[in-house]
Amino acid sequence: MRRPRKRASSVAVIDIGSNSVRLVVYEAMARSLTTLFNEKTLCGLGREVQTTGLLAPDAVAKALTSLRRFRALCRVMKVGRVHAIATAACRDATNGADFIARAERICGVKIEILSGPREAKLSALGVISGIHRPDGIVGDLGGGSLELIDVRGNRVRSGVTLPLGSLALQDLSHKSLKRAERIVRGELTGLAQLKSGRGRAFYAVGGTWRALARIHIIQSEYPLRVMHGYSIPAQDALDFAQRLRRLVVANMLANIEVVADARRPLLAYAALVLEYIIRVARPKTIVFSTFGVREGLLYAKLPQPERHEDGLICAAQTLNELLSRSARHAQELIEWTDRLVRVAKLRETEEDRRLRHAACLLSDIGWRVHPDHRGEETLSLITNGNFGSISHQGRAFVALSVFFRYAGLSEENQPPLIVQELVPPAMLERARVLGAAFRVAHLISAARPGVLPATHFRSNGRKLMLVFEHRLVDLVADRVGSRFRQLARLLGRSGTIVRR
Template sequence: MAETLPPDRNRSAGKNRGGKSGKVADFRYKRPPQPDSRSPGGGREPRAKAAGSDARRPMRPVDKNGAGKNASGKPARTRPDLADIGAIRSATHGEAYAALDLGTNNCRLLIARPSGRDFTVIDAFSRVVKLGEGLATTGRLSDAAMDRTLGALTICADKLQRRNVRLARSVATEACRRAANGPEFIERVRRETGIALDIISAEEEARLAVLGCHILLESGDGPAVIFDIGGGSTELVLVEAGNEGSSRVPRILDWQSVPWGVVSLTDTVGRGEDSEAARIARFAAMRAMVTQSFAPFAARVTEAARHPDIRLLGTSGTVTTLASLYLELPSYDRKAVDGLIVPAGEMREISARLSVMTPFERATLPCIGQDRADLVVAGCAILEAILDLWPARRLGVADRGIREGILRSIMAAERQSERSLKALKSQRGNGRGGR
């Protein structure tokens, strides 16, 4: 990214135990490339369908025909930083790139090949691993959580081998940053799977999220906040006005990371939902905790939030899940959700309905299921707190983020490396010709 992020005023630099960023995959992945003829998918334009006005009306699936039209987006153009250049090893034309994001709740892998200044996805993997389950109360990753995660990472390692990936970056975020045994787990992963996970800072996590999804910012002249609600933390980033749909990465003006994500907030507040009154009180407690943590950032962006045309873009399972409910999809459809623009009031309404439902009622809803039923309420509380401090009229939804940011970052660094090498060869050639 062209700009350096301002220091996090609420997180110490010592939280990044992973050392220097930019690790690459084990040598076992460096095999000759094989051709692949798949083509990239398209984006999404917003749909005007609303979910309804009754806060208690049951959410029900409808036919997803007309859920939206595809719209192509321009690829992001980035300037690599030193960490990204450190991740680069020489790659021949056609070889695959990979980005792995191990979060507090999910393990996600994306494998792609360059396509001009963009990339074509050739394989992907996502699994709920709940790595940070219980971390908020114990301070450690549990044996069961680590075993689940290793199972998912083993699948990722197999995919990296089969796709002949020789250029990869694998990162771990809040759960491994906070856990006392985080570094031990990282070493175990390297030993058992060959994947070299890099525990990145909250600053780097915010930067990669912006790099991966900024292209979906709604058109407008006002400043924007891009946020990522994770499993163990939430990142808020204030970016400069304008540049909607531009390939240039917007300049970051301010940012904050707080240690509240859907897992850490749920574990801290507890799961007591025996009555409607208890569910209402629980949701209020979640909102209050998050709002308090956001207070320093909210104070700093007060002036920017007064602009009449502020914009908001979210990348997380929370916003994509709520967007699916807004569209009343019978099952999750990335093409329908990624790039959607939803009225903020509709998202608040859906949050309110979910917060008073029982866990069983939430689990029966399409696009939520058992895996998200006990966590989505915490996500709603975080989203509500964001909408309070940044009262945009609409919310952009992105089903992309850190992995795409990693891919764009290492591809940009590779292009820069190639340009530098060509320039050096040219200089040497000119020098020989002059003697």
């Protein structure tokens, strides 16, 4: 009898930042991290460090109380390994070492005080782990500092740390936006690390920048509430940052519920930094990343081969194993659609191919849902899934492909228009084709492994044929032929079933 696979132990990161203290528990050390628990407390440790050189006593007390809770939570959850890091406030404050010593006694683990360059590199690695082949400048805005670092694919250049964190700016400027603007202009104008950003992406990391993105999503009535991978053209982001600063000055954001009370006063400083980064670097687009230092820390600890794996495919494989009727069938479906693409001579980019493979892995995850709701439920699950290495457009494509697999292609069963609008017409048509292919494959095989490898595609002019090996001829039926002809029509072909 096969022994059940031993469950991998969980891993946690305690992140002592200049503004927040956070505990994140992940299911296991893996290429695609799955969050089990996430809690933060806005302590404001770096609130007065720039002017007094000290961590404020009330902030220290609040942080230590949170750390006691975090340690207790790790015991209750039986976390396998706990990592702890601290950033700008603790490395800059004269009483930072004393606070860290007290924190280590509470947490029971060594706390790594990140240097500026180390923090910048981990931020970059976090973006690499959560963005497929990033190309641009990573900017991690915390409460105490701003880290800037260049990334191209898996390559990371040296970074820089600047005292432009939201709390630090508020402290240095004595809460004057005019003084803060002079400070930001002086630090960023002509900065070498920003000169290479022109025409590329700027990856915005950090809680206050995420708060800006949340406001933009709501104000623009964007259909997804997914923060990771949300992107804005740089000029739009510049206009928004300037407008937001004016609203903060006019006290017109005081009651906005999507931003925590303690973060609202910092929005103007975050907007100001983003505004000058756009002016100096001239990026093409601003991309918000929820993957940062914590994820970079764990990514760096993975073996080299795992770091090179595709994060999207790893996440899709995990969901396939958890939710599909047969994990092996999904792998066979990848090979089956590979053959379809090759025989039908469909044009595909490398990105098209990885999205198709992800859709194959996710094509059966809704089987436990009531048949009337499988399409809409899987559409929501995929578009809002907690995974990285995929753009919002890619999410929509994969989700629409699986939606069409369940809901069919009739006019009566169409996905929400707001999701369709996330993809261009050609991409929407590819999702229909892939959904139609899934409908053929799952009808033939009943999602059981070993069936699809015994079916083959042939092409003769405008005729596309699906060939069944002799041992499977009893699986051929009118419904199978009807669905295959529908697929062929979408490809501009006629479709025929062949018994060999």
